[in-house]
Amino acid sequence: MILVTGGAGFIGSNFVLDWLGAGLEPVLNLDKLTYAGNLENLQSLKGNENHTFVRGDIGDVELVSALLLKNKIRAVVNFAAESHVDRSIRGPGDFIQTNVMGTFNLLECCRKYWETLSPKSKEDFRFLHVSTDEVFGSLGRAEPAFTEVHRYEPNSPYSASKAASDHLVRAWLHTYGLPVLTTNCSNNYGPYHFPEKLIPLVIHNALKGKPLPIYGDGQQIRDWLYVSDHCAAIRRVLDRGQIGETYNIGGCNEKANLEVVDTICNLLDAHKPKAGGKSYKEQITFVTDRPGHDRRYAMDASKIERELGWRPTETFESGMAKTVQWYLNNTQWTENVASGAYLEWVEQQYVGNA
Ligand code: NAD
Ligand code: DAU
Numbered sequence: 001m002i003l004v005t006g007g008a009g010f011i012g013s014n015f016v017l018d019w020l021g022a023g024l025e026p027v028l029n030l031d032k033l034t035y036a037g038n039l040e041n042l043q044s045l046k047g048n049e050n051h052t053f054v055r056g057d058i059g060d061v062e063l064v065s066a067l068l069l070k071n072k073i074r075a076v077v078n079f080a081a082e083s084h085v086d087r088s089i090r091g092p093g094d095f096i097q098t099n100v101m102g103t104f105n106l107l108e109c110c111r112k113y114w115e116t117l118s119p120k121s122k123e124d125f126r127f128l129h130v131s132t133d134e135v136f137g138s139l140g141r142a143e144p145a146f147t148e149v150h151r152y153e154p155n156s157p158y159s160a161s162k163a164a165s166d167h168l169v170r171a172w173l174h175t176y177g178l179p180v181l182t183t184n185c186s187n188n189y190g191p192y193h194f195p196e197k198l199i200p201l202v203i204h205n206a207l208k209g210k211p212l213p214i215y216g217d218g219q220q221i222r223d224w225l226y227v228s229d230h231c232a233a234i235r236r237v238l239d240r241g242q243i244g245e246t247y248n249i250g251g252c253n254e255k256a257n258l259e260v261v262d263t264i265c266n267l268l269d270a271h272k273p274k275a276g277g278k279s280y281k282e283q284i285t286f287v288t289d290r291p292g293h294d295r296r297y298a299m300d301a302s303k304i305e306r307e308l309g310w311r312p313t314e315t316f317e318s319g320m321a322k323t324v325q326w327y328l329n330n331t332q333w334t335e336n337v338a339s340g341a342y343l344e345w346v347e348q349q350y351v352g353n354a
Contacts, residue, residue, distance in 0.1 A: 001026045003073045005058050005106065006080030008033060010193045011130070011227055013041035015079065016051065018231040026050040028071050030064070032057045032098075035341050036083065040333060041192045058102040061109060068113040075126040075238060076110055078103065081165075084196055085134075085158045086349055089291055092157035099161035100168070103129070107172045114178060127180045128238050129169045133223070133250070134159035135184060138294035145223075145298035148184070148246045155292045166246075173244045181241045183234060185249040186299045189319065190227035191326045195334055196345060198257065202264050203327045204334050206280045207272070212265075213350055216289030218258035221296040225251030226319035229312040236310045247308070250299025253316040258284075263316075267324040287350065 002019075006012040007029035016027050026049075031037045033055050045051040052071075056063045058080045067073070080102060082088065082095045110127050117125060136146040137153030152167075154160040172178040193200040202212050233249045241247060255263075265280040274280065304310045314322070327334065 001028055001071045001073055002075045002077060003028045003030060003067065003071070005030045005076070005078050006037070007031055008037035008039055008041060008053070009079060009083070010036070011188055011230060012079035013038070013192050014190065014227045015077065015231045015234060016042065017044065018228060019235065020045065020048065020050055022235070024235075025074065027052070028067060028073065029053045030056055030058065030067065031080065034082070035345075036194050038192070038194075038337060040336060057098075059097065059105045061105055064106060064109040065113065068109060069116075072121075073113070074121075074124060075128065076106065077128045077130065077234065077238065078106060079130050081162070082158070084194075085156050086196070086290060087345075088156055088158035088161070090348070092161075095157050095161040099158075100164045103165035104168055107168055107178065111172060111176050111178050123179075125179055126238055126243075127169070127172075127178055128234065128241075129165065129180060129182045130234065131166050131182055131184045132159065132162050133184055133186045133248070133297045133299050134294065135163040135166055136297075139296040139298055141296065143296075145250070145300035146184075146248060147300045148248055148303055155294055179243045181237050181243065182246040183237055183249055184246060184299075185230050185233070186223035186225050186251060186297060188225055188227045188230050190323050191330070192333070193227075193323075195338060195342070196349075199260065199264065199323065200327065200334070202261050203268070203324060204338065206265065206268055206283060207327075207331070210283065211285035212261055212280070212283045213285055213287040214257060214261060215287060215293060218261070218286065219256045220293060221254050221256050221298070222260075223250045223298050224253045224255060224260070224316055224319070225249065225312060226314035226322070229314055232313075233304060233310045236308050237304070240308050242307075247304045248299045248301050249304060249310075250301040251312050251314075251316070251319075252301070254296075254298050255316065263320050264324060267321060271324065272328060
């Protein structure tokens, strides 16, 4: 059995669905169910005996230790995190607690468990830490993409907390020999993406006739990867990655935010035209920029392609078409997610702007 943490969130739930869909080992899914965790994402697994859900915190020593031992866990995939940059600016405390202290606790519990295993099980055990390209900081327009050896230069409380967790993972390998792997991935998009993040927020607001908020000049660049490609990369690293190595994962899809929003509007104009024939682009509104907003991220994913044979299967065009269609087909999912707590967030974040 593998332990997936944060498996009710956006990428975690996609990973669990893909993993079980591929007929791999049973999954123990540990998730605290913060505002970002949603069991509705896993509804199709109801009654599936290969999926066990436990509501709990990766920072809970007793719980994590007991789960590892009782279920003879073979590998841990750590998705659990506070993940939204804007929330980290408004309130960094939870980010330090979960991303730093939580990862520390998970590592310690795994180390103690791993030390009790037989030589064979010890050899087979893996701890895969899911991290982000944001730890490398911001690139200038003409600079080459981040490689695995790029200096860590995090600029937000979120990226600093993820950088800290990456360093802890590295230290648990070098000091204790824990068999760890780290992946650093670019911006994901696809089904079950919480509508506080750019792509689902814009789709949701567009359909509601609300402003589409663009921070600053909208020329910040992100490298977009369809979520199932990320899940496939993690499976590949878990299966074939070299212990102690880090792997960059990216989509080779660098796009300015305004271009991303234009793409969404074009797709919605085609598939859900507004009455009166106007374009959704008319809802675009420029709002106050994010403090410390990183200008550009770009991933050099040649190492994982060269060494492990992974490359993305979706283009930006095919991935975006699937994504917009998914949101059009699953409006109830977004409605359910956009509850009272979500509305409070939107009120705080976009007050006076949107
Ligand atoms: P998300 O916010 O959608 O989901 C996070 C999940 O973790 C939620 O289900 C939440 O309930 C759970 N969680 C939070 N604190 C917890 C705790 N203390 N104990 C147990 N569970 C807890 O995040 P996501 O976008 O799915 O990101 C998953 C991971 O991938 C994160 O580590 C993030 O840093 C990393 N990542 C995300 C992206 C992206 O574009 N979204 C890109 C690269 C890396
Ligand atoms: O790069 C990987 C990271 O991608 C992950 O580590 C994070 O967990 C994930 O949230 C994501 O971070 P970003 O800050 O890049 O994603 P977000 O969707 O919040 O913003 C994408 C870009 O769009 C960014 O430049 C900010 C901008 N933006 C965002 C929102 C929410 C807007 O212009 N308007 C908005 O309303």
